[in-house]
Amino acid sequence: MIDVAKARTMTPGVENVVHLNNAGAALPSTPVLDAMLMHLRREAAIGGYEAAAQVAAQLDAVHGSAARLLNCAPDEIALVDSATRAWDLAFYSVPWRAGDRILTSTVEYASNFIAYLQVAERFGVTVDVVPDDSVGQISVDALRSMADERVKLISLTHIPTNGGLVNPAAEVGKVAAELGALYLLDACQSVGQMPIDVTSIGCDLLSTTGRKYLRAPRGTGLLYVRRAVLDRLDPPFLDLHGARWVAPDRFEPQPGARRFETWEYGVAARLGLGAAIDDALAWGLDDIRDRVYTLAEELRARLTDLPGCQVHDRGIEQCGLVTFTLDGVSADAVKAALRSRSINVNISRAPSTLLDMTGRSLPELVRASVHYYNTEEELERLCEALTET
Incomplete structure (x- = not known):
């Protein structure tokens, strides 16, 4: 209680x-504020690189906290600067081809649907909207009846921005597993508000923000990428953190979800995100x-x-x-x-x-x-x- x-x-x-x-x-919360302000003062006192080096262990621990939050492994977590960035990194890493299908719901957020329309124009992908059931949530029966071998991705908003509906994410996960399609869950409004277990839900990819129910600072977010689907994805961009330049003509991506991260980020904000996640877990x-x-x-x-x-x-x-x-x-x-x-x-x-x-x-x-x-x-x-x- x-x-x-x-x-x-x-x-x-x-x-x-x-x-x-x-x-x-x-x-x-006060712990989030303290974590951020303390680090900003540290940066002002000794320099940004030097301050980050002093809290390297704390920064690395944020991946572990996020993994506990979602019931996954730390190497399946990428820390990014927003839910939008997390979702886009996941979505645009899918290797789209003409004839692929996306199945989604009626309550999809505008940013997501604009991305669907963009890949539809760019690659010849079809976007199909699954109708609601009698109470307004995505109809799992309709989803199953619409599924075929051309479905590359099932993309679902767990909780829409415009209401209290909670879509049946785990039931959708069962359909995705039966189909062998990738399953991307936009959990922007649900993480921090309720328990989220990616194993029980069955999603391959999950995006969320820090600023909403996690009570973290703005400019924070995270992406979950199930280890088993990494080889099916091609990150839309890489830098010297997401990959290693190993020869003049060759690079190697990071082995886990950190290939979706970038070298530069707000250190104070990330420490605030870690404090917020730890707060949520403690409550x-x-x-x-x-x-x-x-x-x-x-x-x-x-x-x-x-x-x-x-x-x-x-x-x-x-x-x-x-x-x-x-x-x-x-x-x-x-x-x-x-x-x-x-x-x-x-x-x-x-x-x-x-x-x-x-x-x-x-x-x-x-x-x-x-x-x-x-x-x-x-x-x-x-x-x-x-x-x-």
Whole structure:
């Protein structure tokens, strides 16, 4: 069980705001701040290279922490600067050929779908969207019926940016295994919010960010690459860290997922990522999920009771992202009114998840996303503010 009072003591930002934008960027904890600030001071005092050398063991340990987080081996982890970079590195490493198929879902994020369209134009790849089931999640039955030997990749967003839906990632993994297709999971919103076990899910590739539910700094992310699929992938670019130049006409990639990394990175940010992952592991991902889900369920119930408020989340399993609209009030007006009361929320607009939003005739949604350090009193403050908007 989460000690909420302790969590808030370790979260300086709660003194300033009711932060319900954790699916955007969560408030960092004191250990994360300390790790980053200490290193920045070290760099200022002795120099960047020299400071990095002093914390080499701590930096290397981040791979081990990330591996424990996802239940994989450290050499299956690449540390990068964002979830976008992680996802792109995975996707563009697939050796595409004319006639290949990509199977994906209706809630795919715009950045992902733009990449699908680009390789479709460039290589003659076909992009097929699997329909939703009756509750709004990807239909596993439809996925299985659409699969054939031309499917090169099944690419799934675990939790979309525009709602509390949790797609059945492990069930999709079973279909991918039956088919022998690569399986890429965009876990940008799920890692840090709930336990994620890549072995149980069955994904070959997973991308995520640090800044959301992991509570790490911006400019951090990670990529999981299952060791068994490395030889099926060709990283879109390499440098002297991802590969070794062994002869004038020959190079050798790193043996593991670190071939997807680059030599240069923000050392302080990476130390902050490590501290954030260690924090999440210490709190316990099961307990974090239980706290987040309970708060989100309460918020949905409170919002449903408000006159003119409609909650738009779908799926059997619903997580900490809560989306809603107020009759006659734009999402921008809602966000501004809440911000004037030091309550942070965000807006999801149709272009971010075009297929899903246009399919449901939703041009925009207000998104309130809770974390374990939020309180029931903060949810009450949100709802009171909405009644006066």
